[in-house]
Amino acid sequence: MTLSLNQMAEAARALDGPLFADVPGDLAVSFEFFPPKTPAMHDALWQAVETLVPLNPRFFSVTYGAGGTTRERTHATVARIAAETPVPAAAHLTCVNATAEELDVIADEYWHAGVRHIVALRGDPPGGEASFTPVAGGHASAADLVKALRKRHPFEISVSCYPETHPEAPSPTADLEALKAKHDAGASRAISQFFFEPDTFFRFRDKVAAAGLDVELVPGILPVTNFANLTRMAAGCNTNVPAWMAKLFAGLDDKPAARQLVAATVAAELARRLYAGGVRHFHFYTLNRAELSYAICHLLGVRPAEVLAA
Template sequence: MIASYDQLREARTALDTPLFGGLPGDIAVSFEFFPPKTEKMDALLWEAVTQLAPLAPRFVSVTYGAGGSTRERTHATVARIIAEARLPAAAHLTCVDATKDEIREVAEQYWTAGVRHIVALRGDMGEPGAPFVPHPQGYANAAELVAGLKTIAPFEISVAAYPEMHPDSASEAADLDNLKRKLDAGASQAITQFFFSPEVFFRFRDKLAAAGIDAPILPGILPVSNVAQARKFAAACGAQIPAWMDGLFEGLDTHPAARQLVAATVAAEFCRRLYAGGVRDFHFYTLNRAELAYAISHLLGLRPDKSTLEKAA
């Protein structure tokens, strides 16, 4: 894909002027949370939702544990976000250890609770490296799940995309073909697994265009403040962490405030480079913390929406 004149001009601007100076805030954001296990974690989650709501996210999503292990907590969290924060909320749903009838029941409960957006995933078995085994009466993959959900209610459906290829995929071509099947089954957009190099996304975008895939692809952003934790996440999904990242966080284990500043700097510059390449939609994996996602959004020019502030008041 050949960069347009505007993209080249934007790239020069990113180099020749203050990196975050004068950005118009023409971005859209979405945020991912996980359902809390304790009252303390619930308070932390709700604090994050409250802080991020004024940024008027396109949607917020809530994850779903392997085998539906967080089913009730996911449902309760999504329902509360819709009812109290009055934000569009998407619920994750997976194929793992569930029959088609069980998935129908969950999806119908979501619809009744006001959920109109599902993030449909094949899911993993819960044990690292364990191969996915479909339930005998369930869906074999995410494409089948998407098609099944479309027969239940007119959900908007997001699916997963893998800029560095899913670990279970036989090849890059097979991975792209799987994404295409999910979109053809009725998904309207894809959210990428996290990655740490802008070039990874730009190359992926070119490959999608070459494959005839033109659906919106939201880059998934994981601001890293704990490299060990990020490595654990990355090992499960095939993402590559640059070696230089270790050096940046070395010696900061006992300096949490400094670590947060370094994390914000690294992630913000990363997002600024994506912006220079034409990206205007960002999906943040928040880990139920608001500070980093809010700071990055602010640096990219996004400011609180007054109408959202009034609704929250």
């Protein structure tokens, strides 16, 4: 069989590359958790934290429930991470169902607990409401929250961004303007909503650059733990799930071990391609389970210091 020049070039690329997605050792990672509801969930969360600590992440972030419903649990989790691990803790904070004065108090509590990083979000509308409406005396946007936090304490502040446009934004341009407002208010980093194809992130990054925004963009990576749940989550946040993913995960609903292997491979390949495009920090949505995130990091060459030194 005679190979064309294109086929020969493709074969050379395939043979020259490694059989895994390892990348050079200049990659940073961070991980997101949600506050546990039960003692069993608390134990599972802390086991995940302890599993991921040796990877030396830039930070662990902990989400904040809709309407502040997890305020105490979020604070307890963040405070424990700050007190008992060497990894910086980042607390999510939202504008929903809270006055500016109440949020100032929460910010003070985090500062006094040793927390120096806030993920500042407007927050989703409370259940049953179609759009966000600030309470009397509350902040109307994430940009307002960022500005207030900056005045309160010298926090490091991350915010959110949406490569496929926030579902409530009237246009992509308006969505970029909202990101600019957060950046101008003092945010130093924007962590993206999850997405599944590298070009989605690259196109967004190009639009941000074209708008004159000099802000660190960190891709949010969501490994697939349950494909049906993932499609529901994606529909709610305007994230496209490519047809190839549905085909890839078809038939794996009752095969969790096989699904994990496929999910880790897909996410590692996404990260590898993002790395090739210049990305050097990945934020993993762990869903309080460490196995997938740990496996993906291992494939990328992010490993405990004693393993790397061996």
